[in-house]
Amino acid sequence: MEIKPLNIGGVRLEGNVLLAPLAGYTDFAFRGLCVELGASLAFTEMVSCKGLMYNNENTSALLTVTDKERVKAAQIFGNDPQIMRAACESEHLAPFDIIDINMGCPVPKLYKNGEGSALLENIALAEKVVSECVKSGKVITVKFRTGVTEDKLVTEEFARMCEGAGASMITVHGRPRSAYYSGDVNTAQIAKAKNAVSIPVIANGGIFTEDDATALVEATGADGVMVARGALYDPFIFSKITRKTQLIGFKELIFMHVDGLKLIHPDRWIAHNMRKQIACYLKGVRGGKQAKIRLLSCETTEELKAVVSEVFE
Ligand SMILES: Cc1cc2nc3c(=O)[nH]c(=O)nc-3n(C[C@H](O)[C@H](O)[C@H](O)COP(=O)(O)O)c2cc1C
Structure with missing residues (x-):
């Protein structure tokens, strides 16, 4: 795929290959290595905005970040617009240039709370969350799925909502909540999002090789890709996609x-x-x-x- 810089709400990235947020995996050391290997941006795992506001000790470990990441990005989840904004404005997130909002997590604990992918069914609330977070002055991005189920896809509408509410980039995981992490990626839906907005659109889902990345960009027209499980098995996937020479084994x-x-x-x-x-x-x-x-x-x-x-x- 073609490697090109991205402008995310005024924050410049050298390239367009990103490391996904992965709960339990994308710690600061892993993120730093992925950036060294060629990822242009790496996200912390999702952090609860309530955990942040209540100074949960575990949460601050999750938000440890080093200068190995030139541009720093955290991901938060929650559905209360005021608490989400307060989290964006809090000291905990001060080191981060970009705050991503999770609107795709399928796990029942979040979904039943109306968080993560449940927001795909409550676009009015999702919009309030995004626009309040934008008021914090931070660069806000959103990661979401195509819908909750295959017969109720909302990608295009959701993409438009994110842009309208002030998000600076969206990442579309091309599967509905019901598919969790398996099954085909709906490239047509990602393409619809790309055509609906003018902010950068990142395609996510099913990238395990360099060829998968190229195919996903070709099929969707997306501005870049986000690698998730593929990076857990082989972090060198970033140097392969970006054709960056690697000296370590x-x-x-x-x-x-x-x-x-x-x-x-x-x-x-x-x-x-x-x-x-x-x-x-x-x-x-x-x-x-x-x-x-x-x-x-x-x-x-x-x-x-x-x-x-x-x-x-
Ligand atoms: C173990 C695991 C943890 C994940 N944690 C997060 C998370 O914290 N935030 C998020 O937005 N997505 C999370 N995801 C979803 C991934 O970021 C990605 O959207 C999904 O795995 C699809 O990409 P893939 O097919 O390349 O793996 C997680 C996925 C897995 C497998």
Whole structure:
């Protein structure tokens, strides 16, 4: 695909390949690595605006960010326009240049609360949320799905609403809530969004290779792509798509991720939390299956590294 700069509400990105927000995965160390590998923007995982306002300790760890990310982007969720705006104006989000609003999360806990993808069924409230957040003065973007179910697609209307309410970019995940993360990406719907608005439109869903990225841009006319699970299995996907030369190997990358987390987390926390992420990295790698089982008993980062070293020997 063609790599080109993006202007998001006055914030310039060098390129148009983005790392998606991924709950439980897109920590500051991972995001920094993805940016180094070629991603032009990386989002924190979704953070509850209420958690933010009540100074939840876990929330501030999720919002740790370093200067490895030249442009910094956080994602928040919630459905109370005033609380969402207060979150955007809060000190917690001060380090971030861009705040993305999650209007696509399918999990029942959020959906039943009227948050995440439930806002696709309440466009009037979604509009209030976006326009209040815009009043904070922050650059606001929105990530949403095509609809709640396949027979009630709202992509075009929702895209127009976001632009009208002052959003500076939208990302369309080309699946409805009902599909969660499986099934085809509805490229026609993403194309409709692209044709309906003049702010940048980013296409998301099903990018696992460089060719997938090219095909998605060609089919949708989108201004850029957002890679999600594909980056968990292979963060080098960013250098492949952007054709950026890479000097480090997979083992070094994993070690850098583990060591990066030491900035704020104790060793045992890292050992436990990196098990699932290293398991993703080892998907498809020879010897990866047996290593994944051994990872489960690792209690220190030294033990984790020993398992990884053996796989890449
Ligand atoms: C484990 C996991 C966590 C996710 N967390 C978030 C999140 O915090 N915010 C969000 O907007 N989307 C989240 N998503 C959705 C992804 O950002 C993306 O839209 C979706 O996975 C489709 O892209 P893909 O087919 O390339 O994986 C998550 C997806 C997965 C699999």
